Amino acid sequence: MKKIILADSQAIFRAGTAKVLAADDDLRIIAQCADLERLFHAIDTFPGSIILFAASLRPDLLQLRRRLEKAGSRGIVIAENSEAAQVYVQQGFRGVIFRNVTGQALVDCVRRVSNGDTWIPPQLAAVSPVDEDVVGTRVRDRLTPKEMRIVALIVQGCKNRDIALRLKTTEQVIKNYLRSIYDKTGVSDRLELALFTIHHRALAAAAAEMSTKMDAEEQAATGAVA
Template identity: 50%
Template sequence: MPYLILADDSDIFRAGAARLLMAEEDLRIVMQCKETIRLNRAVDSYPNAIVVVASKLLANSPGLLARIQLNNGRSIVVAEMGEDAKTFLDQGAHGLLYRSASGAMLLDCIRQVCRGEHYVQAADVGASPSDPVGTRVRDGLTPKELKVLSLIMQGCKNREVGLKLKTSEQVIKNYLRGIFDKVGVSDRLELALFTIHHPTLAAAVASVEVA
């Protein structure tokens, strides 16, 4: 059974991905990390592991992908839209996904990398014509609600979202309640899981620019 290390500085994204992966009987998460210090310890403690790591964490740990490879492990980088896949592949990554990737893409990527193959998501892949629910929700959200959702998926708390959007925390809470109602969820974790599972919505959220 492949051992997985899940490393992402976004609590909400990491929790959503973890719940998705824990539902798979053939995969086992041995450690979750949000900081590079814990991630480096995990890599040393679990050689041969598959490390799913956010690109932001790599900025503070140069050489980590090469070290994972030296430990007979494999790495999958979760990149932000606009980042160059070749940069991470040249550093030793075996797989690359963007934040817009669906849950199915994440599982497919992990299983291909486990088999010793490489997996690279094309930068323009994410939205799917067979995602009517995600399309309906995306089209039902206002531009401001999409910005709020984008920041929530990045791990921002309500107060941080308010500061970035130059409004109050209470206004953000009101926006979030509206988003919950439109999506049909009751909390942030369910919202993250819904977004991950619906590539059309995930792609829209990943492409949002927050000034």
């Protein structure tokens, strides 16, 4: 049984990753951490583990690598889709995955690293022109601006009640919108929707842009009231 520690501040991504890894009988997630303090505690508590950690947590990479070596553990970096994986490979980490990694590639990476090998992302193993995200682009263009706002908030981990408050509407209206969004994306629940969005570059970029727009609107509204 291979012990896995999963560290990421994005609850939705943690849940999706855990769901994928739990399907493999040989992999066991023994800790989930939302911040560096919990991660360091888990590393010290469960030596000899595979550590999947998000680069967005901004750890001191040299310090983290030394801590892993002391614990007899191996680290796999969860990099943002726009990042260069070479940086982490050069730092001595045994594997790098991107947020849009497929479930099979995620399992392959964990298995290889746990066996003492290094897992190189396909983007590094064979450099090729960036593939056009046809599916993500098509779904993005089918979603209305209101639906895209809801998608952006789902990716952030917001519940229906929170979304309704942010968009100044009711939970029932949000549920109605979600049914339409599920139909357009071909998913069945909010977790699948969040993972679908993260895995499709064009849709993820649109959701991030909408999040920035909503934050700016809310700040402007707060400033106007003040």
